[in-house]
Amino acid sequence: MDWFALTSPEWTAVQLSLKVATIATVASLPFGLLIAYALARGRFWGKTILNGIVHLPLVLPPVVTGFLLLVVFGRKGLVGGFLADHLGIVFSFRWTGAALAAAVMGFPLMVRSIRLSIEAVDRRLEAAASTLGASPTWVFATVTLPLILPGILAGMILTFAKAMGEFGATITFVSNIPGETQTLPSAIYTLTQVPSGDAGAYRLTLIAVVIAMAALVASEWLAQRVGRRIGPE
């Protein structure tokens, strides 16, 4: 059984990864919903550009995304400097930066999933709700939102899974500091660089596989549950 026992730094990396992925998912949800709604329903100048920017992390090398984050959100970066000076929020070389990197990398997946589900909503149902007295806000809360819930959940789970595995942008932006920014992938990478690290790398790999599988199973289960609740129509 000793073989399975995680060493303290390994356990720290697992915990940190779970925290980073959770925060990244939850914090990006409101933005994801807003942008998905704008892209699905909005008609405005620059929609194509916005769509491109959102999807950029999906196609850029992660290292480039990480470097751009460093430039913009670093201590001397345009946004990073402002946030540090006025709100006391620091991203560079902190776990918050790891969460930001994970959120940016997972964002296209979240927006895509929510956008598709918004586009699938029968707008005639929303018109029906408005004739029954529901204002646009209420129509969104009582008709649109429940109908896109499966898409939102799927988007969150995909983002979470992506955040758990994020490596390139994270290590570029916030480095690989044990206990602060050393997430599960970074820890595995570190272990593979030392001669005695194989056992630890195996253990963490096993955990990564289990978490990824759990996420996939959970997303499938949620989709089915919600699907059954809405029923065939």
Place this chain on the structure above:
Amino acid sequence: MTVDIDIGHRQDDFELDVRLSAPAGLTALFGPSGSGKTSLVNIIAGLTRPDRGRVVVNGEVLVDTGKSIFQPPYRRRIGYVFQEGRLFPHMTVRQNLLYGRWFSRPGEKAEVERVIDLLGIGDLLERRPGLLSGGEKQRVAIGRALLSNPRAVLMDEPLASLDETRKAEILPYIERLRDQSRVPIVYVSHSVAEVARLATTVAVLAAGRIATVGPTAQVMQSLNLLPAAALAEAGAVLETEVEAHDAAYGLTALRSRAGLFRVPRLNLAIGARVRIRVRARDVIVATSPPRDLSAINMLAGTIAEILPSGGAAADIRIDCSGEIVTARLTRRSVDTLGLKPGQPVHAVVKSVAFDGGSLGAPLRITETELDA
């Protein structure tokens, strides 16, 4: 309680130009596909903003383009029953029914019970819309619109997607609604049978304009104004009362102002009111009382008017004790018989010409009530 419309609206190549006042009761918007019926109700509901004009419901201005007034749909309190139901799939039937009450001042609880009872949907309340039949969905959709405390109700071909059995299931509910509630109903249809049975007022719409408007019996007579496809179904609409049942021959006698009609047995109590439609093409005209004839419905009257209707046919309007019955004959027959206005004639109709589509209003009555 009226809906007053005076609007102009252009959509792609189609131009809608309508001036109409729908009184209490059921006003049918009647016309072929593409005549602008749905566009018009969408304008009343607020789902479409008209280019110009006014929409006034019970004195409240909902749209006045001249004064830049446009009330959004959710402030109009106009119930809308859509062709495809549009029930919310993520809510139960009960939640669907009560949806509108979240947003309007809730009326008394008895109102909910009354509507559920009126529509016979008490057993469906906990089900999801996905598991309902087409007819059940439409009844729930009607209930949902009624319970939103509406000032007027719009129905856009609510029966179009249903088969004849389902239609027969819902028609009585709409009749009860028309007779029991005081809100004006605007009912879109291209079915003569539905319009003749349900409407108190008919507005015929053709190519975006009102071709004619008036009481149902009157409009159903103006054959030349009806769309070509409806001509075969057009004719007199008469209010009758069940006078007797003839069990031996399976007939029911209906008393109208024009005279007595014998029709295939109706499941109705003596004294029940039935609206019947006498298709113009089913009426035969005789200049003397016919004998040795199989048809058993004969109405005495005088010719009020002879209208050539183009082609081989002519429409003979016969005044039978104040009710007008129209017969569609060939012009050849008119000349052979020497028919002219003022002449006394007999209108003859076969009993079997009356079928489900031309007889109205069977309420749910049990056999025992009939025998009593």
